[in-house]
Amino acid sequence: MSQEIKIFSPATVANVACGFDVLGFCLDSIGDEMVIRKTQNKGIKITKIEGYDLPYETEQNVAGVSALAMYNALNPDCGFEIEIYKKIKPGSGIGSSSASASGSVFGMNELLCKPLNKTQLTAFAMKGEFLASKAEHADNIAPGIFGGFTLVKSSNPLKVIVLPTPTDLYATLIHPQIEIKTSESRAILPMDVPLKNAILQWANVGSLVHALHTSDYELIKDALHDLVIEPHRKQLIPYFDTIKSDVLKAGALGCAISGSGPSIFALSKGQETALKVEKAMDKVYSKTDIKFQTYVSKINTEGIKILS
């Protein structure tokens, strides 16, 4: 076993329209790169951060916090250095903190010859996520670590379900570079929801799970609606309604807020449609002063990947 590993820790989309706090899927074309290195000196040390300005103190860095939680639990006879090549902008709504928190524990687990399973890795990564969002959520971590579509059945005990991924499903994303803090985005949510909307939402979740099992793209389309969260959160994202309307016209199966935003995702059948959807997104924001970035990605069914 090598003493050093380089990994790709992908961006992820949480909630997936109808599945607030429980559903997520994994992207392929954007993610952080990280190098995890075994050292003789004990402890966890972050030795390099490129891309974005993030804290080097282990306890202040999400990758450090998750690594430390796992390290203290396993108490191995070595230490680890972590290098972070950050590609996912923090606060983008596509699982930036999750990617860091997951990457460190995944890499350490590989270097220690995999003492932990994916569920256990998810649990340690959640400790890092807590630092970023003040909540131990797995809805971005699970799709990153397991790959594909995931359903977090419960957090305590942690139970992650990996759902099938239809082969022809593509995601398109736009990241408007405005800042929405997860905490703000949570504060805008109601404590209670109308029962009739909750019923429609769980009908959609059940339908989406069935649609993923049966590769029923029409049903995926029918299920990708969010009556509970989107009406509140979309007001934080300029031009959300225009984007959504235009990408549906361009052929997307569905479109909704990615995680707590501001990124917006769409799902499409086939890469060609996904690229048309990207153009439609681009067109809306090109008319504004807001900087933005778009991505097209196959659903990543593998999750975190070893690069070298």
Place this chain on the structure above:
Amino acid sequence: MSQEIKIFSPATVANVACGFDVLGFCLDSIGDEMVIRKTQNKGIKITKIEGYDLPYETEQNVAGVSALAMYNALNPDCGFEIEIYKKIKPGSGIGSSSASASGSVFGMNELLCKPLNKTQLTAFAMKGEFLASKAEHADNIAPGIFGGFTLVKSSNPLKVIVLPTPTDLYATLIHPQIEIKTSESRAILPMDVPLKNAILQWANVGSLVHALHTSDYELIKDALHDLVIEPHRKQLIPYFDTIKSDVLKAGALGCAISGSGPSIFALSKGQETALKVEKAMDKVYSKTDIKFQTYVSKINTEGIKILS
């Protein structure tokens, strides 16, 4: 094609713990028998009702109302007589009115050489259900007509999804013979539900759909919880908590209110466990003055059956 058909229109369980208003499954060991007969005289006539005292006026009888809705839409060059051999007690919470409403339209459709598909039959049966419950719900009708487990994705447009049924799944039911009107049982429900409970509920619905697809009995067990409706409705059913606790001890995967009650259902892996569960239910109610009936049934994946 014969001029007369005899059918078995099964009882059904709506809601299935986590899926209030959308999930349902079909029973095999209890149901109404109905005879539908083509006549030269036009119109719909109910000519016999045995078992329970129900109205003979077509417009006052759920089987008559659904039959009439279909009859008026198709305008066939004949009429129909309906005989109802009612076995499912009205108000039991196992789809008594649905069975009648579905049986008449199913039988007519057979005698007319199947001009309508199952979704269309469901829509007409819902007209009869409306007479009984003042709401056009399909959560009992769909499992009766399609068989197995069904998810009513939406009512308008009506979209029914048939979910896979694990082969070793058995239902046990107890029907305490007390009266709860559907309207009362609906009035007790809150207009709003806490978002955190709604999230747990849609995690459960998604998990149950996945579990049915993968025959994962442990996950079925994990998913069969109702945080939203049961806490309100169970107060209408004497000894509900005792029944639930005892049948889980007896090995049931889960236990919840059937439809709007008062029947209680449990699901088990294997007939042997389902029979133990029946004994546990029986034991609780045998100590009371309340009359009751218990049933053990395989999940009926066929739905309404032609007897002759």
